[in-house]
Amino acid sequence: MKDRLPALTSFALLIALAGGTWWAAEYAQQAVPLDPPRRVTHEPDAWASDFVLLRTDIGGIPVNRLAGTHMQHFPDDDSYEVDHPVATGLRATNPVTIGTARTAVMDQGGARITLRGDAHLRRLADAERAELNLYSPELIILPDADRAYTDHPTLVEQGRSQMRGKGMQYDNSSRILTVESASQVDIAPNTLPQRETEPRAAQP
Numbered sequence: 001m002k003d004r005l006p007a008l009t010s011f012a013l014l015i016a017l018a019g020g021t022w023w024a025a026e027y028a029q030q031a032v033p034l035d036p037p038r039r040v041t042h043e044p045d046a047w048a049s050d051f052v053l054l055r056t057d058i059g060g061i062p063v064n065r066l067a068g069t070h071m072q073h074f075p076d077d078d079s080y081e082v083d084h085p086v087a088t089g090l091r092a093t094n095p096v097t098i099g100t101a102r103t104a105v106m107d108q109g110g111a112r113i114t115l116r117g118d119a120h121l122r123r124l125a126d127a128e129r130a131e132l133n134l135y136s137p138e139l140i141i142l143p144d145a146d147r148a149y150t151d152h153p154t155l156v157e158q159g160r161s162q163m164r165g166k167g168m169q170y171d172n173s174s175r176i177l178t179v180e181s182a183s184q185v186d187i188a189p190n191t192l193p194q195r196e197t198e199p200r201a202a203q204p
Helices: 005-031
Strands: 046-056 062-074 079-083 086-089 097-100 103-107 112-123 132-142 147-158 161-171 176-186
Touching: 062 103, 132 161, 147 176
Parallel strands: none
Antiparallel strands: 046 062, 062 079, 062 086, 079 103, 086 097, 097 112, 103 112, 112 132, 132 147, 147 161, 161 176
């Protein structure tokens, strides 16, 4: 019995030490206030003024350019809000396009730019086609695809020709313009090919 006493004493002390450690840990967790999880709100964490953002192809040649007077970044959805944006498409194989508005939101990793407030997309003239202008309260530009679209009322102008409608898609690679519901079409003579008088599919 005397030989077992030290072992029993050590075992008892070990149990007491384990119990005391557990109690101390529980007490510390209850006594020390823990920081609540960080609330992710739509608040800017970065900003810039009079900025220019460039996106390049794999060869380092600029294909898209976004400039503005003021920009804010929002971490909750990784979006950028831009004042007085100027979004320029610079692909060498396509006509140059310039989109402007009062404000814009760039999201989806830069793959979408939503122009809001007096949105205007201008496709510059080339040797074959006159300048094309699209006006709408809101225009969505997909820079990677070099496309633009809207579900809002749209005014299309090319030279002296005009088309008004609701819902529009424009593919700058194929130069195909589609107006979903044309309410007014005014084609000036000798400015557009005959097939461009179709309101649902035009190639200006």
